[in-house]
Amino acid sequence: MASTIPASGFELLERTAELEALAGALAAVDETGRGKLALVRGEAGIGKTALVNSFVESVRGARVLRAACQPLHRPSPLGPFLEIADGVGGELARVASGGPQAYALTAELVRELAAGPAVVLIEDIHWADEATLDVLRLFTRRLATVPALVIATYRDDGLTRSHPLRALLGEFGARALRVPVVALSPEAVAHLASESGVDPGVLYQRTNGNPFFVTEALAAGGSGVPETVRDAVLARAARLGADARQLLDAVAVVPPYVERGLLDQLVPNADDALDECTTAGMLRVDAGRVGFRHELARLAIEDSLQPGARRTLHRAVLALLLEMSGDVDPARLAHHAEESADTESILRFAPEAAARAAAVGSHREAADQYALALRYGSEVEPAQRAGWLVLRALSCYVTDQSEETLESLRLAASIYHELGDDVSEGHARERLSAYLWCPGYVEESRAAGLHAIALLEPHGPSPQLGAAYDQMAFLADQGSRPDEARLWRERLLETSIATRDVELEILSRAEGPEVAFAVALENGLIGLAGSIQQEVAGAPLWQRRYEAADHSLRAALAFHSDHGLELYRQYVLSWLATCAFEQGRWDEAVDWADEVIRTPRASISPRILALTTVGLVRARRGDPDPWSPLDEAYELAMRSGEPRRIAPPSAARAEAAWLEGRDSEIAELTDVAYALAEARGDGGIIGMLGVWRRRAGLPVQLIEGVGEQHALEIQGDFAAAAALWAETGCPYEAALALAATDDAGSQRDALDELHRLGAEGTVAAVMARLRRTGVRGLPRGPRRTTLQNPSNLTTREVEVLRLLTEGLRNSEIAERLVLSERTVHHHVSAILRKLEAGSRTEAVARASTLGIF
């Protein structure tokens, strides 16, 4: 049983509400067995650490695991979680020591914490490396089943829009308990200053009630108040003796803390000086490590060092670290090498640190470490430099730094070209081809791929050549050139057999996708496994087998979520939106699409589909501003020049124009995509666009591959089209086709169905058209019969209700539907209210009596 006792021992002013919020969250975790994330935020020096320390000291009956992120430019990958694993020991430490992927470490952490209530505290996540944020993201997604209160603290001042933490905070959304830490009141500042002789008004005005600044200013002594935090820290340090000051300087160059053993060698016989510094409250000794009481103080001292003295200190630290036995983190060595301006050491340790970071998925840090090494790239052999450029490009790509990726690869390719190394150049150009496609540079991508093959083919079968064939097959598929794709696949298969390379074997799918998936998993090739999962999940949707698609897409989403495959996850979310949308489940479709649109990403395909879905839902409902999302989607798609990306927003814009009665614009809105599809013979797209072009009175030539539903509409057999659409599971398309028949009864049925779907925009458009053609006796205005089922439940609510009948808890429903628990909570409340049920059990019973399923 976890509980908290009131904090005691030191004065923490005006934090009662924050402590109560955290204590309440822990009590709820203990009671329900379900985890919770608490985000403690505030500016530097506002007292986040003091608050969480006070909370942690008050915790009883729950284990506490804590660690902090490091204030380094390039922090050690997974730093905080490795520290936690080290403290826990056992299986977690074993997994952590092996350079684990984020998902593997998360899985072990979940197992470790399954037993009982725990508090996991990660401080300063604004400094976290990418792999640490990944673990935090994956762990938080699974919190519903782990009895842990995760507390993360971060500085919210100076978090730029592109800060990696931003996206994560967005994903946490309403699921997290947010605990802002605010400045002290004038009264609290006056209370702290009461015995100092300092004017409390001036102190408050200058410090803005920032507790760290207040404490430093008071500790600086004298009756004046320093102008800045830095002045306050330096004034305080100036009161120390010479030995103590020397020690302070040494500690300042080893963030975030220095081991006692290292410090003893750096500053011999410093026990008295250390005592002086700790007594003065500048330094803290904790578990054999010495560090500053606050990072702001360390920064102030480090910045005040003369450049020469600072470099000498860093050199001394580097030399001592190199003498230390055991595994010294290369990121740490690279940091001191850089500060020492020691080129040789930078070139040795930065690439080492980069490789280690990339291995655990800290690609942002890996890219930065390679960038550091490349700054001195003129000192090494060109081949070495080109190798680093390629590796940097891979890390930049994963972290969405598209321009840097392309630039690094182009540079690497030209270096290899000068060296006459065809195979390496071919590999660089194959990667270039892959990375050019995602942001939409399709023609350049194709040129790079062909160039790679021209370079590689003369050297016989190789893994690089096979990868280039696979890339070309992919491009041919995307460009609606299936015959070309088949040819590339044949060559891929031959190369796979000749090289017996496992990755090529997986890519060629020679034994079918299931076997390829299993082989990829066996070999730990998670990214490849994800890409197969992707292919398998999408297929039923493109074939309009919706029941299978609902199932396969959710399975893929779970796989990608668990394994941190964020880019694939975006694709699947956009397909889930399309899948729900085509089945008339628009509330759900918009929920999925919103999740894609919220996440800034360089990859345009998911965004195009998500924006198209949202725009069309608005147009059909008659909601405001359908055109902004549709236009953005179209512009993104046009950049790629690919029919498959251009077609969905083109068809959507045609429909939106038709709904607004502007039929004459349909030709222009669809011309580009239609011409491309005609040239490539892509029947799927001809059908999608053809139905709107025909409604606008344009001739449509049917070709092979046009979907049967579309073909019937284009031939004018709307009754048959409607029946087939209904059978397929597309109620909106069925209703729209029905409304186009000549039969008055059918037209009325169509309008009823459109009302049921909430398509008031379409209802208005259809009625206007029918009136124009002389149809009389139509209902005036929307009827009040938008009942979706006996109790007016929305489709999403019916879905939640269905899971309630399975006996699932909110957390499980949230996980199943990939919604936030908060949202599920709202849905359940709405269901209870609408069914007038007092409990979940009663709701389930009423659902079956009312015949909702």
Add this chain to the structure above:
Amino acid sequence: MPRYVVERTFPEGLEIPADAQGARACLGIVERNADDGVTWIRSYVTGDRSKTFCVYDAPSPEAIRRTAGWNDLPVDRITEVRVLDPYFHF
């Protein structure tokens, strides 16, 4: 953030008692809206209480509909609006 007027119809008439229970109902709506970044500014109610015109700040029409679902409120029509102040020029 865009501003919207949301028209709602209550065939049985809108019933919000002018007591603590009514206040609680309104605050519940406000709190649920906040989860999706939706702010209820004010509403105008017809004399027979069968129709309301509600002014909202919201990130999108979808957010309006989503929170309406959470609050079990009907939505007839959503219109995006801008402020026109007749006294602005004086």
